Amino acid sequence: MNLFTELRALVIAELGAMEAAGQLPAGLETAAVAVEPPRDPAHGDMATNAAMVLAKPAGLAPRVIAEALAARLAADPRIASAEVAGPGFLNLRLNPGVWQGLVRTVLQTGTDFGRSDIGAGQKVNVEFVSANPTGPMHVGHVRGAVVGDALANLLAFAGWNVTREYYINDGGAQVDVLARSAFERYREANGLEPEIREGLYPGDYLIPVGEALKTKYGTTLLDQPESVWLDEVRDFATDAMMAMIREDLAALGVRMDVYSSEKALYGTGQIEAAIETLRGMDLIYDGVLEPPKGKTPEDWEPREQTLFRSTAHGDDVDRPVMKSDGSWTYFAPDIAYHYNKVQRGFDQLIDIFGADHGGYVKRMKAAVSALSGGRVPLDIKLIQLVKLFKNGEPFKMSKRAGTFVTLRDVVEEVGADVTRFVMLTRKNDMALDFDFDKVMEQSKDNPVFYVQYANARINSVLRKARAAGVSVDDATLATADLSVLNHPAELALMGKIAEWPRLVEIAAKGNEPHRVAFYLYELASDLHGLWNRGNDEPGLRFVQEDTSVTQAKIGLARAVSVVICAGLAILGVTPVEEMR
Structure with a gap:
């Protein structure tokens, strides 16, 4: 039940009636007509821009259209009033029965309230994390993992068919470095002094890998040249790192x-096939690139390379896919991988990348555009850095990792639920400060606590009512006389609940899961506001002497809890019923 969608349909229907009556010219395009919350709640419950967007094509003054539309809308039983404001905006107030009916719908629907079908079952691939398999996940990966997982949850809730995918970067030089680092720990396990020279991975996390290599190989690899052991140790260490990464992800949910x-x-023809497909489109050629920005021709050695004509699909410059020595660039396998996704039949691709991949966005979008014939959109979300603080100071590095704070460090410190929620309290392209002290504070300034506290407060009311012998299951609450919910503060809270289905669709269309966290904070704030007003106005308290009134008021509170639980499920956070 999306009230904003319903009221927009009413507006569109009345505009059609105005066309039929000759009040508007026929054939007007109404795609830009919107019904949304007004900027100032004092102006009404909803507002429409219909008159403003139709005035020019209709050749009429906006107020003329708005006044005629207002008269028609006012005749609908759901509309208490329709008022023209300013140059032609139309503010609507709904009858209280609409809001009260919404509470009943939420109680009957449960956490499926707000679920949408706008995705229409389209197949979307969300690739996220994709950390190099060279060690534990660090705090930067945490944010990308949470954003990707919450986005996948959001899209599924809005009707998309979602596949979560991890791309293992096990084809580059970094896994050879991993193998050499693990081999030093293997030597250490055999009683030799490890040589952790510059360029190798120094973290203690490779000590168990060295011991496992000793268990498997004994001392047989010690005197062998690198050419003998490199491939086997690389595969062994990569598998060990991926097992660790899977455990890290599981700890984060x-x-x-x-x-x-x-x-x-590599070696399967997939890279070659992707490049040949582009060649068949006349998008692969041999050429020489201009010097990169900041380099003078004197500092640049021009070399002929095999290039992808990415400028034909919106990139700034063409991109190399093969080096002058005949080896593939890093970009070539990425092209092949995304071509594989296109061939798997996805209707939409989403990549969650670290902020250092900003230069990759246009070239990757160009490749997907070319390989899909423009059919498959690629959205790339860049995750900005997370700065950790504790006791007012930057959080120190992890000894186990050697150079960075790990995912496990964060989760073990504050828990997965707090970690996930906090990572979504900023838009992905904004830097985020993660203060271990502040995220555990019990205050309004801590959004995690504030939302969880709202749900706990509601559950405390439910427990109190049950202890008094009042039936407060959802089915019973849905049959209560909700007409007693008519105070402006109660109606305002219902209005915030009504925004949930609309918010889901807006967030899903924009691939913006942080919007859910923002909305939950606002909903919790409204709940706390109503609760606190009850301290001074007894009639607003959720538990009253009259059982039927109590059930109606608890029905409103329970509807808030239903939406909070649905939103937290999208974020991957477990709602709490009691604060400890």
Whole structure:
């Protein structure tokens, strides 16, 4: 039940009636007509821009259209008043029965309230995390993992068919470095002094890998040249790192549907096939690039390379796919991997990348555009950095990781639920400060606590009512006389509940899961506001002497809890029923 969608349909229907009556010219385009919350709640419950967007094509003054539309809308039983404001905006107030009926709908629907079908079952691939398999996940990966997982949850809730995917970057030089680092720990396990020279991974997390190598190989690899052991140790260490990463993701409550390997693209013809497909479109050629920005021709050695004509699909410059020595660039397997996604029949692709991948956005979008014939959109979300603080100071590095704070460090400190919610309290392209002290504070300034406290407060009311012998299951509450919910503060809270289905669709269309966290904070704030007003106005308290009134008021509170639980489920956060 999306009241904003219903009221927009009413507005569109009345505009059609105005056309039929000759009050508007026929054939007007109404796609830009919107019904949304007014900027100032004092102006009404909803507002429409219909007169403003239709005035010019209709050749009429906006107020003329608005006044005629207002007269028609006022005749609908759901509309208490329709008032023209300013140059032609139309503010609507709804009859209280509409809001009261919404509470009943929420209680009857449960946490499926707000679920949408706008995705129409389209297949969307959300690739996220995709950390190099060279060590534990760090705090930057945490934010990307949470954003990707919450986005996948949001899209599924809004009707998309979602696949969560992890791309294992196991085809580059970094896994050779991993193998050499693990081999030093293997030597250490055999009683030798490890040589953790510059460029190797120094973290203690490789000590168990070295010990496992000793268990498998004994001392047989010690005197062998690198050419003998490199491949085997690389595969062994990569598998160990991926097992660790899977455990890290599980600790954060993240699951993947598919793990794809970069290494699997080499030697299988997939890279060659993708490049040849582009060549068949006249998008691959041999050429020489201009010097990069900041380099003078004197500092630049021009070399002929095999290039992808990415400028034909919106990029700034063409991009190399093969080096002058005949080896593939890093971009080539990424092209092949995304071509594989296109061939798997996805209708939409979403990549969650770290902020350092900003230069990759246009080239990757160009490749997908070319390989899908413009059919498959690619949205790339860049995740900005997370700065950690504790006791007012930057949080120190992890000894186990050697150079960074791990996912486990964060989750073990504050828990997965707090970690996930906090990571969504800023839009992905904004830097985020994660203060270990503040995220555990019990105050309004801590959004995690504030939302959870709202749900706990509601559950405390439910427990109190049950203890008094009042039936407060959802089915009973849905049959209560909700007409007693008529105070402006109660109606305002219902209005905030009504925004949930609309918010889901807006957030899903924009691939913006942080909007859910923002909305939950606002909903919790309204609930707390009503609760606190009850301290001075006994009639607003949720528990009253009259059982039927109590059930109606608890029905409103329970509707808030239903929406909070639905929203937290999208964020991957477990709602609490009691604060400890």
